[in-house]
Amino acid sequence: xxxxxxxxxxxxxxxxxxxxxxxxxxxxxxxxxxxxxxxxxxxxxxxxxxxxxxxxxxxxxxxxxxxxxxxxxxxxxxxxxxxxxxxxxxxxxxxxxxxxxxxxxxxxxxxxxxxxxxxxxxxxxxxxxxxxxxxxxxxxxxxxxxxxxxxxxxxxxxxxxxxxxxxxxxxxxxxxxxxxxxxxxxxxxxxxxxxxxxxxxxxxxxxxxxxxxxxxxxxxxxxxxxxxxxxxxxxxxxxxxxxxxxxxxxxxxxxxxxxxxxxxxxxxxxxxxxxxxxxxxxxxxxxxxxxxxxxxxxxxxxxxxxxxxxxxxxxxxxxxxxxxxxxxxxxxxxxxxxxxxxxxxxxxxxxxxxxxxxxxxxxxxxxxxxxxxxxxxxxxxxxxxxxxxxxxxxxxxxx
RNA sequence: GAGGAUGUAGCUCAGUUGGCAGAGCGAGGGAUUGUGGAUCCCUAUGCCGCGGGUUCGACUCCCGUCAUCCUCCCCA
Numbered sequence: 001x002x003x004x005x006x007x008x009x010x011x012x013x014x015x016x017x018x019x020x021x022x023x024x025x026x027x028x029x030x031x032x033x034x035x036x037x038x039x040x041x042x043x044x045x046x047x048x049x050x051x052x053x054x055x056x057x058x059x060x061x062x063x064x065x066x067x068x069x070x071x072x073x074x075x076x077x078x079x080x081x082x083x084x085x086x087x088x089x090x091x092x093x094x095x096x097x098x099x100x101x102x103x104x105x106x107x108x109x110x111x112x113x114x115x116x117x118x119x120x121x122x123x124x125x126x127x128x129x130x131x132x133x134x135x136x137x138x139x140x141x142x143x144x145x146x147x148x149x150x151x152x153x154x155x156x157x158x159x160x161x162x163x164x165x166x167x168x169x170x171x172x173x174x175x176x177x178x179x180x181x182x183x184x185x186x187x188x189x190x191x192x193x194x195x196x197x198x199x200x201x202x203x204x205x206x207x208x209x210x211x212x213x214x215x216x217x218x219x220x221x222x223x224x225x226x227x228x229x230x231x232x233x234x235x236x237x238x239x240x241x242x243x244x245x246x247x248x249x250x251x252x253x254x255x256x257x258x259x260x261x262x263x264x265x266x267x268x269x270x271x272x273x274x275x276x277x278x279x280x281x282x283x284x285x286x287x288x289x290x291x292x293x294x295x296x297x298x299x300x301x302x303x304x305x306x307x308x309x310x311x312x313x314x315x316x317x318x319x320x321x322x323x324x325x326x327x328x329x330x331x332x333x334x335x336x337x338x339x340x341x342x343x344x345x346x347x348x349x350x351x352x353x354x355x356x357x358x359x360x361x362x363x364x365x366x367x368x369x370x371x372x373x374x375x376x377x378x379x380x381x382x383x384x385x386x387x388x389x390x391x392x393x394x395x396x397x398x399x
Numbered sequence: 400g401a402g403g404a405u406g407u408a409g410c411u412c413a414g415u416u417g418g419c420a421g422a423g424c425g426a427g428g429g430a431u432u433g434u435g436g437a438u439c440c441c442u443a444u445g446c447c448g449c450g451g452g453u454u455c456g457a458c459u460c461c462c463g464u465c466a467u468c469c470u471c472c473c474c475a
Binding site (some may be wrong): 005008059060061064065081082111113115116117118119120121125126127129192203208256258267273274275276277278298299300301302303304305321323351352353354355356357358359360361362365368370372374382384386389391 | 400401431432433434435436465466467468469470471472473474475
């Protein structure tokens with residue numbers, strides 16, 4: 001057994017990477033706060049059936065990507081592959097929708113999918129996401145998208161927003177029928193698409209094979225089939241986006257993988273990689289035995305966003321160097337500086353001052369503070385600027 | 400689940416037709432005890448991913464396996 005090896009697809013997030021991770025989650029959290037979202041912290045394990053019923057039984061996520069296991073009481077459980085199902089389960093279970101006419105929740109945590117790992121795709125990965133329950137109005141779609149857009153702005157990531165509407169149970173069947181008819185009327189689709197057109201015809205629309213792309217150009221478009229309600233909803237959303245100068249690309253071939261979406265779907269894409277995606281799901285809550293509740297939400301892949309975060313500026317580091325006789329004063333000085341909010345590292349290694357300064361330099365200290373018997377006598381410490389190579393005495397009383 | 404590439408020091412990588420495992424960077428120590436980065440000197444580290452096979456002999460050839468990276472499927 002290789003105990004000194006992490007499991008395939010379960011990666012450590014170390015040091016610098018952990019900082020990027022936190023910058024991203026903090027950015028979203030700050031926005032959640034001003035948009036008045038509340039946090040919900042959920043279990044990682046749920047009944048497998050919850051995901052079958054919400055994510056959709058014919059999706060790949062459910063069919064081949066879930067970590068499923070049986071516990072000692074023979075319950076069939078799964079590690080959550082996404083966050084929305086759990087959120088909906090929780091609010092229905094606790095009747096939150098009856099207490100709050102609208103409910104805005106965000107979550108953060110690990111998700112699990114049994115896939116072949118590659119860039120921006122791990123078996124354990126982290127998402128931060130949010131859900132708005134109880135708002136029919138497209139203003140909810142807009143605000144959700146706006147919040148995400150602001151997040152990328154704050155993270156200085158240039159990103160492309162794609163939107164589409166995939167209709168509702170009233171209008172989508174007609175479109176599906178038209179699409180299936182079209183797909184059957186033509187030949188030359190790739191092997192995968194021939195499977196898709198039976199299993200999940202909408203997915204043919206975003207096939208990457210060139211020949212398929214050509215054939216799809218002629219295919220019927222969902223937007224032409226939207227019922228009046230869906231059409232107005234979609235148009236309002238676009239109006240709001242324009243009003244706020246949020247650039248977007250209308251992608252009539254954008255379909256989301258999960259079954260529960262209705263009307264609005266959107267993705268934030270960087271270099272061809274989807275880093276955040278979401279949409280409206282007006283019927284999921286009732287399909288999980290809750291009251292009819294329209295909803296819209298999104299999830300962002302933290303590791304995927306991390307790929308586009310540059311170096312993070314650090315707080316200047318103060319290395320505190322002491323001579324053996326001044327040890328106790330050094331501890332007091334460090335304590336005092338830290339209470340003033342400075343980042344202080346006490347240099348404990350090194351036998352002489354030269355060595356200690358070498359270490360201070362090595363750990364990247366911007367300043368070094370030196371304290372020895374002379375300084376104690378004079379009630380000062382030496383503050384040395386490591387870049388300018390200048391130093392001065394700062395008064396300090398050692399009580 | 401399918402295809403391809405790659406696994407040698409902490410990191411980046413050499414390693415000839417099969418013949419005692421190397422470099423650079425980094426790390427530790429030193430040119431002495433109150434001032435760092437440069438230079439110089441010294442030192443160490445390896446189940447050559449793992450398991451089998453061929454061979455007098457395998458880092459090198461063959462088979463298997465595991466892992467990493469890149470496509471695809473799918474997805475955040």
